[in-house]
Every structure is written in C-alpha cells, then in structure tokens.
Amino acid sequence: NFSGEHNNLLAAAVFQPTLLLYSTPAAAAFQPCCCCIPPDTLLQQPASGTDHRRAPSITFHVVFIILFWLKSEDFDTSALVSLSTTEYNEYLHLKAQKQTSSPIGYMMLRLHLDEEKLLDAVCLEKDVDGFHPINMGNLALRGREPLFIPCTPKACIELLIRSGVKIAGKRAVVIGRSNIVGLPTSLLLQRHHATVTIIHAYTENPEQTTSEADIVVSAAGVPNLVRGNWIKSGATVIDVGTNPVEDPSCEDGYRLVGDVCFEEVIKVASVITPVPGGVGPMTVTMLLLNTLDSAKRMLNYT
Ligand SMILES: NC(=O)C1=CN([C@@H]2O[C@H](COP(=O)(O)OP(=O)(O)OC[C@H]3O[C@@H](n4cnc5c(N)ncnc54)[C@H](OP(=O)(O)O)[C@@H]3O)[C@@H](O)[C@H]2O)C=CC1
Ligand SMILES: Nc1nc(=O)c2c([nH]1)NC[C@@H]1CN(c3ccc(C(=O)N[C@@H](CCC(=O)O)C(=O)O)cc3)C=[N+]21
Incomplete structure (x- = not known):
C-alpha cells in the first residue's frame, strides 16, 4: 500500500536534496521560481462545477510552495489574482523574458483560457509543466528528450x-x-x-x-x-x-x-x-523538481 505517510516520505526524499543543492553560494544568487497563474474566472467566483470548486484550494497549495522558493519581491500574487484573460497572456509573455521565472498556467480545460496561445507563449526552457507542443512532441518521439516531463x-x-x-x-x-x-x-x-x-x-x-x-x-x-x-x-x-x-x-x-x-x-x-x-x-514535488531543473539549466549548473 502506498500510504499517505509513505508518500510524504517519498516527496521529502526528492525535496530535501534539492533544498541542499540550492543552499550552495552559486545558486543562492539565483532564485528559482515558478509562478502559478490561476485563470481570472476561477478567482472571481468559483461556480458550483466540480473543477471550479476544487481549484482555489489547490491553487493556493501550489502558490504557497512557490512562494517558499521565491524569496523575491517581484512576485505579487495579489496582482496575479486581478489579471484579466488578455492581461494574463501578456503577463505570461512578460514573465517568459524574466530570468528567474517559470510561468505555468493553471489548466482548467472547461474554462478554455485560450490554452493554445498560452502554451505557445511559454518559453521552452521554462516550460515546467512540460505542456508546450515541442516538449510534448519530444516526449512522443523516439530518440528525443523533452526538456521537461509533465x-x-x-x-x-x-x-x-x-x-x-x-x-x-x-x-x-x-x-x-x-x-x-x-x-x-x-x-x-x-x-x-x-x-x-x-x-x-x-x-x-x-x-x-x-x-x-x-x-x-x-x-x-x-x-x-x-x-x-x-x-x-x-x-x-x-x-x-x-x-x-x-x-x-x-x-x-x-x-x-x-x-x-x-x-x-x-x-x-x-x-x-x-x-x-x-x-x-508527488505532482507538486515534480513541479518543484522541474522548476529546479529549469533554473539549473539556465545557470549551466550540472
Ligand atoms: N493528482 C493530480 O496531480 C492531478 C489530478 N487530476 C485529476 O485527474 C482527473 C482527470 O483530470 P484531466 O485529465 O484533467 O480530466 P479531463 O476531463 O481533461 O479528461 C478526462 C479523460 O477521461 C476520459 N473519461 C471520462 N469519463 C470516462 C469514463 N466513464 N470512462 C473512461 N474514460 C473516461 C475522457 O475521455 P474522452 O477523451 O473520450 O472525453 C478524458 O480523456 C480529475 O479528477 C482531475 O482532478 C488532474 C491533474 C493532476
Ligand atoms: N498547468 C497545470 N498544471 C497542473 O499540474 C495542473 C493544472 N494545470 N490543472 C489542474 C491539475 C490538477 N493538479 C493537481 C495537483 C496537485 C493536487 C494535490 O496536491 N492534491 C492533494 C489534495 C489537495 C487539497 O486537499 O487541496 C492530494 O491529492 O492529496 C491535486 C491536483 C495539477 N494540475
């Protein structure tokens, strides 16, 4: 049986080495960060649908962990919350230029937040969700390696x-x-x-x-x-x-x-x-791991 406790231990086993690694001086100057951007519709007023009702708590969960990584002032969750759908895409684009961030969009497929545009806008090297069509394609193709696995x-x-x-x-x-x-x-x-x-x-x-x-x-x-x-x-x-x-x-x-x-x-x-x-x-742990890998790659840190 994979008990909850067992699973938490597994998560810790992945998490701890990554924390240790990031206590090194070279990395300390760099701040790996993953911003999880919930769609505006979701934050305004969750409707009674299954996913909508569940999402805010999960979003909070992820944002909480991300803030833990961040230590940085340029991340303003309250600003994210007030973004409209159009601004959201622009924000993603903006964030994609920034050195420290790995933007991911919180996919709620039934809300259809122009998912295609959103994924295309995510910079390949920061696609910590692994949802960009090129990363997905490389996952499917033999002899190729995706930069990130979902x-x-x-x-x-x-x-x-x-x-x-x-x-x-x-x-x-x-x-x-x-x-x-x-x-x-x-x-x-x-x-x-x-x-x-x-x-x-x-x-x-x-x-x-x-x-x-x-x-x-x-x-x-x-x-x-x-x-x-x-x-x-x-x-x-x-x-x-x-x-x-x-x-x-x-x-x-x-x-x-x-x-x-x-x-x-x-x-x-x-x-x-x-x-x-x-x-x-374990999914949240993998998100952190992918974020760490993304940062390491940017630092040429092997
Ligand atoms: N723990 C975690 O980390 C995560 C959990 N989830 C959870 O996983 C579940 C699936 O999420 P997601 O993939 O986004 O959901 P989607 O609704 O996007 O996809 C559901 C898939 O299941 C298929 N399906 C639906 N009903 C049946 C059925 N009765 N019999 C067989 N197949 C069926 C659908 O088939 P078709 O394509 O034909 O419509 C579709 O392919 C949800 O409960 C979600 O909350 C999701 C992401 C992460
Ligand atoms: N761009 C994007 N990336 C995702 O990875 C993504 C997404 N969109 N959209 C929605 C789904 C769903 N998902 C979950 C992640 C963690 C828990 C999780 O930690 N669940 C806890 C319970 C959490 C709670 O109680 O609030 C558990 O099962 O124990 C659940 C679901 C990621 N998703």
Missing part, C-alpha cells in the same frame, strides 16, 4: 519506480487521454517499455481491458469508476482522480475521492495510491 505523469512513474514496481514488459492501462495527464502518462509508460492501452469515454468494455493490466493508471475524473472486478489480482493501481463529492459531514461540505473504489480495489491490488495523499503531493 508533472503528474512523472509523479506516477516516480511512485512506481520508488516502490519497486517493474514497468518494462508489463501491460499498463491508462484511463483518460487528456493533454495534461492521460496522454503524456501513456507516452511516458511507453518510454519505460510498458505495453500501453488507453481507455477513454468511447471505449467499449473498459473493465475487460483493465482487468488484464499489471499497472492501471486512472485519470478520468469519475468517482468510483474503477471497481474491484476491473482489477487483476496483484496489479498496481495509481489513482490520479481528484474528485470532490458532497459530504455534509465534512467542513467544506465535500471530500476528495479518486476514480478508484478504494475499499473494493485494495482487496485485489497489490499496491494502490490513496486520494488524497497519493499522486497529488
């Missing part, structure tokens, strides 16, 4: 490797094909020599295909999609889903659940990630 897919692989799960030669099923999770995760698993099948909303008999997999990564955004009978005995299950479900007994009126029916699947799988406390915190 954070959530990287987090999934990190969890597998650090937990001793063999990937090469194994059958992997990825549920979901979004640009930010499903697609890059399937590409990355393939790079690690898994035999990958992708399941999406049009797939017939997803349970049949999934039950043949040694590794299942679910990123559909559907609570309780993956049931016990979808999983082969002893399989590894990575639950990326972060879905709020109403729960009046919780302080905010909702709680977070994954895509996987945890109670059923834990009886069949050999290892499974919990939600919360699974892929999410």
Whole structure:
C-alpha cells in the first residue's frame, strides 16, 4: 500500500536534496521560481462545477510552495489574482523574458483560457509543466528528450519506480487521454517499455481491458469508476482522480475521492495510491523538481 505517510516520505526524499543543492553560494544568487497563474474566472467566483470548486484550494497549495522558493519581491500574487484573460497572456509573455521565472498556467480545460496561445507563449526552457507542443512532441518521439516531463505523469512513474514496481514488459492501462495527464502518462509508460492501452469515454468494455493490466493508471475524473472486478489480482493501481463529492459531514461540505473504489480495489491490488495523499503531493514535488531543473539549466549548473 502506498500510504499517505509513505508518500510524504517519498516527496521529502526528492525535496530535501534539492533544498541542499540550492543552499550552495552559486545558486543562492539565483532564485528559482515558478509562478502559478490561476485563470481570472476561477478567482472571481468559483461556480458550483466540480473543477471550479476544487481549484482555489489547490491553487493556493501550489502558490504557497512557490512562494517558499521565491524569496523575491517581484512576485505579487495579489496582482496575479486581478489579471484579466488578455492581461494574463501578456503577463505570461512578460514573465517568459524574466530570468528567474517559470510561468505555468493553471489548466482548467472547461474554462478554455485560450490554452493554445498560452502554451505557445511559454518559453521552452521554462516550460515546467512540460505542456508546450515541442516538449510534448519530444516526449512522443523516439530518440528525443523533452526538456521537461509533465508533472503528474512523472509523479506516477516516480511512485512506481520508488516502490519497486517493474514497468518494462508489463501491460499498463491508462484511463483518460487528456493533454495534461492521460496522454503524456501513456507516452511516458511507453518510454519505460510498458505495453500501453488507453481507455477513454468511447471505449467499449473498459473493465475487460483493465482487468488484464499489471499497472492501471486512472485519470478520468469519475468517482468510483474503477471497481474491484476491473482489477487483476496483484496489479498496481495509481489513482490520479481528484474528485470532490458532497459530504455534509465534512467542513467544506465535500471530500476528495479518486476514480478508484478504494475499499473494493485494495482487496485485489497489490499496491494502490490513496486520494488524497497519493499522486497529488508527488505532482507538486515534480513541479518543484522541474522548476529546479529549469533554473539549473539556465545557470549551466550540472
Ligand atoms: N493528482 C493530480 O496531480 C492531478 C489530478 N487530476 C485529476 O485527474 C482527473 C482527470 O483530470 P484531466 O485529465 O484533467 O480530466 P479531463 O476531463 O481533461 O479528461 C478526462 C479523460 O477521461 C476520459 N473519461 C471520462 N469519463 C470516462 C469514463 N466513464 N470512462 C473512461 N474514460 C473516461 C475522457 O475521455 P474522452 O477523451 O473520450 O472525453 C478524458 O480523456 C480529475 O479528477 C482531475 O482532478 C488532474 C491533474 C493532476
Ligand atoms: N498547468 C497545470 N498544471 C497542473 O499540474 C495542473 C493544472 N494545470 N490543472 C489542474 C491539475 C490538477 N493538479 C493537481 C495537483 C496537485 C493536487 C494535490 O496536491 N492534491 C492533494 C489534495 C489537495 C487539497 O486537499 O487541496 C492530494 O491529492 O492529496 C491535486 C491536483 C495539477 N494540475
């Protein structure tokens, strides 16, 4: 079982060396920074939709960590909050020129914040999300290396490797094909020599295909999609889903659940990630790691 505690330890294991590295004098002069820019619509008034309601807390979470890295005066979160969509693109462009920043846009696909323009504007060397089409293309092409690997897919692989799960030669099923999770995760698993099948909303008999997999990564955004009978005995299950479900007994009126029916699947799988406390915190760690790599590359620091 990947317990929350175990996962926090893994996150710390990545995080601590990066902190140590950055206490060196050469690096001290340089301030790696990643600004997470939430879309204006999201900050004005979160609507009742799933993603909207969930986003502010996650955004805060990320901004909090980023401020920790920053130590710099030129980062004004209150200014970011008041940006309009057009200004947002301009801001990204501006930030892209600056030495210390790695601008990322908080993708809320249903809000459609001119995602294409936004991604094109991000400077390749600072694309810590790994969503720029060139980084994505290089992830897909054999013999090429992307400058950055997207954070959530990287987090999934990190969890597998650090937990001793063999990937090469194994059958992997990825549920979901979004640009930010499903697609890059399937590409990355393939790079690690898994035999990958992708399941999406049009797939017939997803349970049949999934039950043949040694590794299942679910990123559909559907609570309780993956049931016990979808999983082969002893399989590894990575639950990326972060879905709020109403729960009046919780302080905010909702709680977070994954895509996987945890109670059923834990009886069949050999290892499974919990939600919360699974892929999410590791994703944030990978964002920091990518930010650090970006800064190191700019410093020619090897
Ligand atoms: N922990 C983390 O770090 C992160 C968690 N998330 C969470 O992961 C989940 C997915 O996010 P994201 O990829 O952005 O979501 P999207 O809505 O962009 O994509 C969902 C994907 O799942 C597929 N899908 C939807 N319903 C079903 C179904 N019933 N059966 C099979 N496939 C289905 C869709 O298929 P189709 O393409 O055919 O529509 C689509 O490809 C969400 O819960 C999100 O909150 C997201 C990012 C990071
Ligand atoms: N440009 C961009 N990059 C992203 O990486 C990106 C994005 N847009 N849009 C939205 C998704 C979602 N995402 C999450 C990251 C961390 C948690 C996370 O840390 N979750 C905690 C819970 C957090 C809480 O309780 O508030 C957990 O699962 O334990 C969740 C979700 C990144 N995304």
